[in-house]
Every structure is written in C-alpha cells, then in structure tokens.
Amino acid sequence: MSTRALLSATDLGMIRGERILFRNVSLAAHAGEAIVLRGANGAGKTTLLRILAGLTRPETGNVNRAASHHWIAHREGLKPHETPRTHLGLWARAWGAPTDQIDDVLNKMALIRPSDVSARHLSAGQRRRTALARLLLQERPVWLLDEPLTALDADGRELLLGMIFEHRMQGGTIIAAIHGDAGFDSTCEVTI
Amino acid sequence: MSASPILSAFRQALTEAWAGGAGALMPLGFFAGAAVLVPLGIGTDPDTLRAVGPGILWVALALASLVTLERIFQADVEDGALDLWLQTGAPASMIAAAKAFAHWLTAGLPLAILSPIFALMFQAKADTSLLTHMGLYALGGLAFFFWGGVGAALSATVRRGGLLISLIALPLYVPTAIFGALAMSGGPGSTGAPLFLAASTLFALAVAPFAMGAALRLAAD
Amino acid sequence: MFSWFANPHRFLTLSSWLAPICYALGALLIAWSLWQGLWIVPKDEYQGGDIMRVMFLHVPAAWLAMASYMGMAVMSFIWFIWRHEVADIAAKAIAPLGATWTALCLATGSIWGKPTWGTWWQWDDARMMSVLFMFFLFLGYMALRAAMDTRQKAARAGAILAMVGAINVPLIKFSVDLFTSLHQDASVITVDGPKMAAVYLWPLLASGLGHSLLFAGLVMTLMRAEIWQRRAAQIRARLMAGD
Numbered sequence: 001m002s003t004r005a006l007l008s009a010t011d012l013g014m015i016r017g018e019r020i021l022f023r024n025v026s027l028a029a030h031a032g033e034a035i036v037l038r039g040a041n042g043a044g045k046t047t048l049l050r051i052l053a054g055l056t057r058p059e060t061g062n063v064n065r066a067a068s069h070h071w072i073a074h075r076e077g078l079k080p081h082e083t084p085r086t087h088l089g090l091w092a093r094a095w096g097a098p099t100d101q102i103d104d105v106l107n108k109m110a111l112i113r114p115s116d117v118s119a120r121h122l123s124a125g126q127r128r129r130t131a132l133a134r135l136l137l138q139e140r141p142v143w144l145l146d147e148p149l150t151a152l153d154a155d156g157r158e159l160l161l162g163m164i165f166e167h168r169m170q171g172g173t174i175i176a177a178i179h180g181d182a183g184f185d186s187t188c189e190v191t192i
Numbered sequence: 193m194s195a196s197p198i199l200s201a202f203r204q205a206l207t208e209a210w211a212g213g214a215g216a217l218m219p220l221g222f223f224a225g226a227a228v229l230v231p232l233g234i235g236t237d238p239d240t241l242r243a244v245g246p247g248i249l250w251v252a253l254a255l256a257s258l259v260t261l262e263r264i265f266q267a268d269v270e271d272g273a274l275d276l277w278l279q280t281g282a283p284a285s286m287i288a289a290a291k292a293f294a295h296w297l298t299a300g301l302p303l304a305i306l307s308p309i310f311a312l313m314f315q316a317k318a319d320t321s322l323l324t325h326m327g328l329y330a331l332g333g334l335a336f337f338f339w340g341g342v343g344a345a346l347s348a349t350v351r352r353g354g355l356l357i358s359l360i361a362l363p364l365y366v367p368t369a370i371f372g373a374l375a376m377s378g379g380p381g382s383t384g385a386p387l388f389l390a391a392s393t394l395f396a397l398a399v400a401p402f403a404m405g406a407a408l409r410l411a412a413d
Numbered sequence: 414m415f416s417w418f419a420n421p422h423r424f425l426t427l428s429s430w431l432a433p434i435c436y437a438l439g440a441l442l443i444a445w446s447l448w449q450g451l452w453i454v455p456k457d458e459y460q461g462g463d464i465m466r467v468m469f470l471h472v473p474a475a476w477l478a479m480a481s482y483m484g485m486a487v488m489s490f491i492w493f494i495w496r497h498e499v500a501d502i503a504a505k506a507i508a509p510l511g512a513t514w515t516a517l518c519l520a521t522g523s524i525w526g527k528p529t530w531g532t533w534w535q536w537d538d539a540r541m542m543s544v545l546f547m548f549f550l551f552l553g554y555m556a557l558r559a560a561m562d563t564r565q566k567a568a569r570a571g572a573i574l575a576m577v578g579a580i581n582v583p584l585i586k587f588s589v590d591l592f593t594s595l596h597q598d599a600s601v602i603t604v605d606g607p608k609m610a611a612v613y614l615w616p617l618l619a620s621g622l623g624h625s626l627l628f629a630g631l632v633m634t635l636m637r638a639e640i641w642q643r644r645a646a647q648i649r650a651r652l653m654a655g656d
Contacts, residue, residue: 017563018650055275055412071279075272081211094200094280342577346570350560359553360574363546364581367588374592381595388591392584403577410569 005030006067006141006173007052013060014047021047022192023060029142031171034164034185036178039192045177046074048192049146052175069142074150076131080120084111084130087119088137097138109133109159124151132160135167143167145176149183157183197280201287205264205294219256219299220306226252227310238315245314246325246376250369253303253329257336258358260299264291264341265348269411274348278412285405289397292341292404293334300333325376328389332372335393338400339364345407367392419497421640428633435630442623449616467521468613473621474518475540477628478547479582481511485554486579489572499636501568502643504575505558506635510628512551518544539593543586550578564643 005028013023021044029035037045050056052063053071078087084106092099106115109129114122122130128151135143143164149157161183164174176182230248231241265288268274277287307329308322316322343360347353371392375385450469485507492500522541557574561567 015565017565018646020650020654050275053275053279055278057413069279071275073272073275075270075275077272077276079208079211079267079271079273081207090200090204091276094197096196346557346574347560349562353560356553356556356560359549359556363549363553363578363585366546367581367584370588370592374595379595381591388588392588395584399577399580403573406573407570410566410573413566413569 003030004066005064007063007065007069007175009052009061009063011061012048012051012058012063014044014051014056015059016047025061025190025192027175027188027190029173029175031141031173032168033187034168034174034176036176036182036186036189037192038178038189043192045192046146048190049073049144049175049177053144065142067141069144070135070138070140071144072131072135072148073146076127078119078127078130080118082119083114083116084109084122084126084133085115087130088133091134092137095138101137105133105136108136110155125153125156128152129156129159132163135163139170141172143172143174143176145174145178147177147179149178195282197277197282198286198290201277201282202290202294205291206298208264208267209260209295209298219260220302222259223252223256223303223306223310226255227313231314242315242317245311245316247373248314249307249310249329250332250372253300253333254336254365254369256303257300257333257340258343258354258361260295261292261337261340261344261361262354262357264295265344265408265411266353269348274408274412278409283405284408285401288341288345288404288408289338289401292337292400295341296334296337300337301330304329304333321376321378324386328372328375328386331389331393332368335368335389335396336361336365338396338404339368342400342403342407345404345411348408348411364396368396419495419499421499421502424499425637425640428637432630432633432637435626435633439623439626439628439630442619443627444623446616446620446623450620454612454616464525467525469616469620471518471521471525472617473624474514474521475544476621477624478511478515478518478544480625481507481514481628482547482550482582483579485511485551486575489575489579492568493572493576499640501572502636502639503632504571505567506632506639508551508555508558510631510635512548512555514624514628515544515548515551519548539590542589542593546585546589547582550582554578 008026008028010026011023012025014021025048027035037048039045047056051058053069054063054065055071082090085102088102088105089099091097092102103112106112109132111126111129111133114126117126119127119130128148132148148160152160164184168174227249230244234240234244265274268277278284280287304326307326311322311325312318340357340361342364343357344353346360347356350356368389371385371389374381375389376382446469450466454466485504488500488504488507491497492504519541522544554571554574558567558571561570
C-alpha cells in the first residue's frame with residue numbers, strides 16, 4: 001500500500017542545553033496506523049511530540065505534515081473559570097467548527113451533567129475528558145496525544161479507546177506517548 | 193488564513209480580564225491609590241499639583257499596565273493554552289496583538305475615560321482640555337500595553353517575572369510618557385506632541401506584535 | 414565575510430593576538446588622554462573649573478554606551494539570521510561591559526553636575542537621560558538571558574529584546590532630546606564641532622579611541638571565556654551521557 005504518510009519525520013535530533021535528548025529519529029504515520037512512543041520520564045517523548053506538532057524546533061531533521069492534527073497534552077489548556085461548554089465553544093469557534101454539535105460532544109464524553117461547572121471544581125478525570133472532547137469538534141486526520149490516559153478511570157479509558165478505534169477505522173492516525181498498557185494494537189513502538 | 197482564531201483570542205482575553213475575580217478593577221484600584229497617595233506625599237499646594245498631575249497620571253497608567261500584563265501570557269504558558277493558540281494556524285503575532293488589545297480595552301481605556309476625575313483631583317482646570325487628555329491617555333495607554341506585552345511575552349516562562357517585565361518595558365515606555373506629558377503641559381512643544389504620541393503608538397502597534405509573537409513561540413519551544 | 418568570522422576556533426586564534434594589542438594600544442591612549450586632560454590642558458572656568466576634566470572620561474563613556482548597544486543589537490541580528498554562535502557570544506559579552514561603561518558615564522556625569530553648570534551641560538542632560546535608558550536596556554537584556562532555562566533559549570530571547578530595543582533607541586533619543594531642548598533655553602552644543610578648541614579635542618578623541626580599544630579587548634576576553642565555558646559544558650555533558 002503506497003498511500004502518502006499523513007505525518008512523517010526524518011532524522012530528528014534534539015538538544016536541551018548541552019544534553020542530546022535523541023537523534024536519528026525517523027517515523028511515518030499512515031492512515032489507520034498508531035505509533036506509540038515509549039521511554040523513561042524525561043527521555044524526550046513529550047519533546048518529540050511537540051516537534052511533530054510544530055511547537056518545538058528540532059536541532060536537526062524536519063517534519064512533513066500532510067494533514068492537520070489535534071494536540072492533546074499533559075496540560076489540558078483549561079482556564080480555571082472555563083466550563084466544559086465554554087471551553088468547547090471557544091475552540092469550536094476558533095477552529096471554525098460548528099457550535100451546534102457541542103451538546104452532542106458533551107454527551108458522548110459523559111460531560112453533560114458537569115457541563116456548566118468551572119474547571120477549578122472539576123475532577124481530574126472530567127478535565128481530561130473535556131480536553132479529549134476537542135478531538136470530536138473537528139475531523140483532523142492526525143492525533144498527537146501525550147499521556148492521554150492520565151487521570152481517566154476505567155470508563156474514561158474505554159471511551160478514549162473507542163474514539164481511537166473509530167478514528168483509525170476512518171483513516172486517521174495516532175501518535176501517542178503512553179505509559180504502561182496502551183489498550184490498543186500499535187503499528188509500531190518507538191522507544192526514546 | 194481565517195480570522196476566527198484571532199477573534200476568538202480577542203474575545204477570550206476580554207472574558208479573562210473580568211473573570212479573574214476583581215478583573216479589571218485591580219489596575220483601576222492601583223491607579224486610584226497612586227493618584228490619592230501622591231498629594232499626601234508631595235503636599236496639597238494647588239499649583240504644584242496642577243503642574244505634576246499629568247505626569248503622575250502617566251506614571252500611574254504605565255504602572256497599572258504592567259500590573260495587568262504580568263498575567264496575560266504566563267497563564268497561557270502554564271495551563272497549555274498557548275500550545276493550542278500556536279497551532280490554530282493564525283500567526284502568533286496576531287494572537288498576541290489581539291490579547292494585548294483586549295487587555296487595553298478592559299484595563300487601559302477605562303483608566304483613560306476616568307482620567308478627568310483624577311485630573312480634577314489634581315486641580316486641573318475643568319474645561320474641554322480634559323476630553324483631549326482622555327484621548328491622549330487612551331492612545332498612550334495603547335502603546336504601553338503593546339510594549340509591555342513584549343516584556344510580558346519574553347518573561348512568560350519566568351517565575352515571578354514582574355520585575356523583569358518592568359525592566360524590559362521601562363525604556364520602551366519612555367517616548368510615550370514624554371510625548372504624553374509634553375502634550376498636556378501646555379507649554380512649548382505641546383502642539384506637536386500629540387502627533388508624536390500618535391506616531392509612536394502606531395509604531396508600537398506595528399512593531400510590538402512581531403516581537404510578542406516571536407517571544408511566545410520561544411515560550412512554547 | 415561573516416562566515417569567515419563565524420568559526421569559534423578561528424576567533425580564538427584571532428583574538429589571542431588581537432586582544433593584547435587592543436589592551437596595549439587602549440591603555441596607551443587612555444593614559445595619554447588622562448595625562449593631558451588632568452594636568453596639561455587649561456581648566457575652563459566657564460565650564461565649571463577643574464571638575465570639567467572629568468569630561469575626558471564622561472564623553473567617551475557616553476559614546477561607548479550608545480555604540481556598544483548598537484553593536485550588541487547588530488550581533489543579535491547576525492545571530493538571528495545566520496545563527497553564527499560567535500555572534501551570540503559577542504552579544505552576551507558586550508552586555509555587562511556596555512552596562513559598566515554606561516554606569517561610568519552616569520557616575521562621571523553626576524560628578525560633573527554637582528558644581529554650577531555651564532552651557533555644556535544641556536547637551537549632557539539629554540545625553541545623560543538617553544544613557545540612563547541604555548543602562549536599563551543593558552540590565553534588562555542581562556536579566557532576561559539569565560532567566561532562560563537553556564543557552565539556546567537565552568540566545569533567542571536576548572536577540573528579540575536587543576532588536577526591539579535597538580529599533581526603539583532612535584525614538585527614545587528623539588523624545589529625550591525634544592524634552593530636554595524644550596526645558597533649556599540655550600542651543601545645544603556638540604562636543605566635536607568646530608566650537609571646541611583643539612587642545613581639548615585631541616585628548617578627547619584619544620580617550621574615545623582608547624576606551625573603544627580597551628572595550629574591544631575586554632569583549633574578546635569575555636568571548637574567549639564563554640567559548641571555553643561552552644566547550645567544557647559540552648564535554649561534561651558527553652561524559653555524563655557516557656559517549
């Protein structure tokens with residue numbers, strides 16, 4: 001199958017101060033694939049994801065982005081006064097996505113009850129699900145996820161795994177940094 | 193490139209300003225406090241107050257801007273929202289400019305609008321010049337918020353970066369403060385000064401966003 | 414041409430003989446100008462008597478304050494465009510030295526100002542204010558670089574600030590000149606115009622050149638120290654990583 005890679009990177013190398021985080025990292029993610037990044041804490045998984053997202057400039061190498069991507073990081077991007085509803089409203093409008101789907105998305109993410117609770121009063125799991133809800137606001141082929149399972153309970157895990165499965169079925173691709181059991185079959189694992 | 197991320201950034205910054213508890217009241221309180229303390233400090237001679245009043249208000253406006261600016265970018269860095277803004281496809285400079293402008297609207301412009309009250313407390317003559325001065329404070333405040341935004345963006349990753357922001361912003365504030373005070377002095381040079389003030393504000397609007405954008409991209413790196 | 418200078422090794426070789434020459438020449442010129450200025454030239458009662466001799470330190474310091482800031486900005490720009498590490502090292506080295514000469518200018522200016530002021534002083538007034546803001550620009554630059562986590566981020570942050578500062582310097586100078594010219598009545602006197610007697614001019618120029626050479630030598634020395642420090646850090650990092 002010679003489909004073009006949705007996201008590919010060649011020969012990435014990164015330095016922090018004087019420390020070489022990693023070098024000669026190349027990868028390519030095609031439709032339906034999932035790449036899992038593994039490594040000890042501080043090894044550079046987050047940095048690699050940030051390079052793939054375009055947030056961090058690599059020391060060497062380049063990234064080829066053939067498609068748009070979603071970014072879910074460790075810090076959810078929630079302001080203390082934001083509610084799940086206002087958060088999704090903000091980003092739907094910022095991305096030019098329809099706002100009439102928000103109730104639907106909140107439902108799917110089991111956030112209907114706390115939909116108007118400010119983030120400072122939400123549980124860690126609810127905050128994580130609010131961030132993950134952004135994935136449903138707009139269809140983007142590539143998902144870059146940094147420790148997406150953090151703070152999720154068993155139901156939350158099932159929910160996310162379902163979303164990942166559906167996304168891959170529809171031709172999307174996932175690149176995720178995950179600790180422990182991913183819960184899905186990965187196409188390949190990259191260890192930093 | 194669609195404008196929706198920039199507009200959203202602007203709107204969110206507006207809500208931000210009011211949402212943080214006291215919101216935009218803090219710079220106002222600061223402004224008021226400074227304006228009230230000065231006569232207590234330098235004496236209540238009406239002529240002295242009238243002479244120093246405009247200068248004091250400019251200083252208070254500058255300091256009040258620094259107080260608000262400390263929050264605007266650092267919060268985004270800390271909670272990960274900056275990452276999201278930088279990935280919307282809109283230029284970082286425009287996102288930054290939208291936020292700086294929104295904070296001027298909620299903290300800088302109200303101070304300008306209330307300036308006649310403080311001017312009267314400083315024994316200014318109650319005539320139409322107070323309205324012109326309002327416009328001058330508004331223009332000057334805009335420059336303060338944009339240059340201060342450069343300092344805030346550069347210091348966004350620094351814990352307790354308030355002092356650093358002030359150190360960076362102070363030289364950049366000088367032309368605006370000088371032109372503003374000159375414009376209100378009524379003495380020689382006051383006729384040309386408003387034009388210089390407008391020009392230096394336009395200069396700030398043109399240059400500062402690019403510096404803010406570069407600084408924000410650095411903060412996210 | 415820039416690329417030729419961009420090699421740290423070449424810079425180390427060049428500066429190993431160039432820096433001592435700058436020190437030697439600079440010291441000679443400064444010594445001559447001080448001897449002339451403090452003992453030989455006649456005192457000018459109109460300008461405040463003996464105290465005006467401090468001009469031979471004050472004026473070159475003012476020149477250097479401005480020139481070194483622009484030098485720092487130019488180095489930052491070169492680094493920003495071409496990423497030559499030596500340019501960033503140069504900018505980083507100039508900052509504390511520029512701050513020192515700026516402080517020297519402010520100190521000598523205050524010393525000069527204490528007795529009664531003559532017509533020379535208006536020029537210095539505007540110059541003093543501009544120099545004061547140069548001082549803050551230098552301090553801000555150093556503080557910002559120090560607050561960054563890694564040296565790459567320090568270089569980027571410093572470059573942004575130096576360039577923004579440099580763009581603003583003409584505007585700051587203009588506004589300060591406008592302000593001070595309106596507050597004084599007499600016209601502004603330029604130091605190196607035909608108005609200045611030759612007996613003052615030559616020691617002044619010598620002092621200016623001498624201080625510039627001394628400054629250049631010190632910049633080179635600081636740069637050499639920085640290059641060695643970075644090399645040591647790299648070796649240390651490699652050892653720690655077990656390479």
